[in-house]
Amino acid sequence: MAGENADLWRLMLQHSPIGMAVVAPDGHLLMVNHALSEMIGYTPDELTRVGFQELTHPDDLDADMELFNQTLAGEIDSYRMRKRYLHADGHVVWGDLSVALVRDADGEPLHFISQILDVTEQRLNEERLEAANAEMEAIFETVNVGLLLIGPEGTYERMNKRHAETMHLPFPRGHDGAAGQLGEVYLLDGRTQMRREDMPSYRATQGEEFDDYTYWVGADPATRSAFSTSARQVRGPDGERLGAVLAYQEITDLIRAIEVKDEFVASVSHELRTPLTSVLGHLELLCESDDLPAEAAAQLRVVQRNALRLQALLADLLLIGQVADGTLELHMGPADAAAIAREAVEFARVSAQRAGISLTADLPERLPLRADAQRLRQVVDNLVSNAIKYSRSGDAATVTARQEGDRVVIEVADTGIGIAAEELDHVFGRFFRGGEAIQRQITGTGLGLSIVGSIVAAHDGTVTVESEQGRGTTFRATLPARL
Structure with a gap:
């Protein structure tokens, strides 16, 4: 290399942002550029007094020398490798090394041209990622939750x-190994075998995300297990769907404990109903007696009111039991949602006035649908009762009903105390009572909204809630008209 071309080459080498060196066949550095000098902390003069062997980490030297010698022997023309260099201050620099051999006209080796790209930061990031992956791998295998990754x-x-x-x-x-395969998987009633479209793996492949999807697995009811499954979609940086991940948690003990509790509640409710009916019958006869002292009659009316409250509670417990064991029966027939809502408002008006709450209705003349009118009245009664119970004097509650396509929508909105955001997912649970209700000592069993949800679901409808603490709550029941 001589003349103008040699000068141009040297100029390019010196100003290249990538570390470059001309290396003799014995490994001695003949020429280095400024970028390489900065990369490993030596001056150009210091570098031209050593060979690359002295700058290479001992653990990488054998691999480098093997490729170096193969190139000299003509077995390969060039090579590339990632290796560690020893910086002047003692720390390690990772370099992406590319080497090519230049030969003379007779094929004799003249020198090597080496390019070294500093990849230290990249390598540190890779090591961090490897460590994180190792940690995630350990978690993946040791958590007490089943984890499944499904491809697109x-x-x-x-x-x-x-x-x-x-x-x-x-x-x-x-x-x-494919989503949606049918097996010994049953819905929570323990009798209905899951269809393909109900299987959690299949639902996840259809793009669904869900939490706490509960079901039974195993053919034998005595030994089967219950699982709760959640699913999330896995997406790439541009939002493209890469698959889904599912988490399976065994909850057999919890479900069996709930079943035992439900059986106990149902049994006690049935056992109490008969003697309570007898008590109420005799109380009615006593209260109608004309020869009772006024004080005794007043005390009997107190007993009667409390016995009626107990009867209503037992009715709620029996309904919950019917929902739990799948025996809830609906007596479907022509009904008028507007009339049902109007009756519920009139029934609750005295309670609202006593509490200082404005109770209004915005209802059409008629709103026909096919439903169990008695059960639907329970739904509206419970929602209106809650609106009054969880409002303050001066607040307002409004009942509306309307037709939306082939659906009937009944709304009960109030400006009351509202529900905390973290409690919204639990309001339809059995026996659930919010922290505000407990703090204010508002009476209740926590069954009303569970009954509302169960009756609406039995009509193939949905009930939703929107609330802001301190601003009020809106419950919305949507049912098919089925005219």
Whole structure:
């Protein structure tokens, strides 16, 4: 290399932002640029007095020398490798090294041209990622929750040990590794076998995300297990769907405990109903007696009112029991949602006035639908009662009803104390009472909204709630008209 071309080459080498060196066949550095000098902390003069062997980390030297010698021997023309260099201050610099051999006209080696890109930061990031992946791998395999990764086409990509251990329960004859395969999987009633579109894996492949999807697995009711499953979609940086991840938590003990509780409540409710009916009958006869002292008659009326409250509570408990065991019966027929809501408002008006609450209705003349009128009245009664109970003097409650396509919508809105955001997901649970209600000592059993949700669901409808603490609450029941 001589003349103008040599000068141009040297100029390019010196000003290149990438570390560059001309290396003799024995490894001695003949020429280095400023970028390489800065990268490993030596001056150009210091570098031209050593060979690359002295600058290379001992653990990478053998691999570098093997490739170096293969190139000299003509077995390869060039090579590339990632290696560590020893900085002047003792720390390690990672370099992406590319090496090419220049030969003379007779094929004899003249020198090597080396380019070294500093990838230290990239390598540190890779190490952090590797450490994070190792930690995630440990968590993935050791958590007491079954984890399953499903690819975009519905194939099982990976599962952890916990999930693999439970796969024989729903699929005793094995699984083909694709979402939606049917097995010994049953809805929460324990009798209805899941259809393909109900299987959590299939729902996840259809893009659904859900929490606490509960069901039974196993053919034998005595030994089967209950699971709660949640699903989330996995997406790429541009939002493209890459698959889904599902988490499976066994909750057999919890579900069986709930069943025992439900059986106990139902049993006690049935046992109490008969003697309570007898008590109420005799109280009615006594209260109608003309020869009772005024004080005794007043005390009997107090007993009667409390006995009636107990009867209403037992009726609620029996209804909850029917919902739990799937025996709730609806007596469907022509009904008028507007008339039902109007009656509920009139019934609650005295209570609202006594509490200082403005109760109004915005209802059409008629709003026909096919429903169990008595059960639907229970829904509206409970919602209106709650609106009054959880409002303050001076607040307002409004009942509206309207037709939306083939659906009937009944709304009960109030300007009362509202519901805390963290409690909204729990309001339809049995026996749930919010912190504000407990703090204010508002009476109640926590069954009303559970009954509302159950009756609406039995009509193939939905009930939703919107609330802001201190500003009020709106419950919205939507039912099919089925005219």
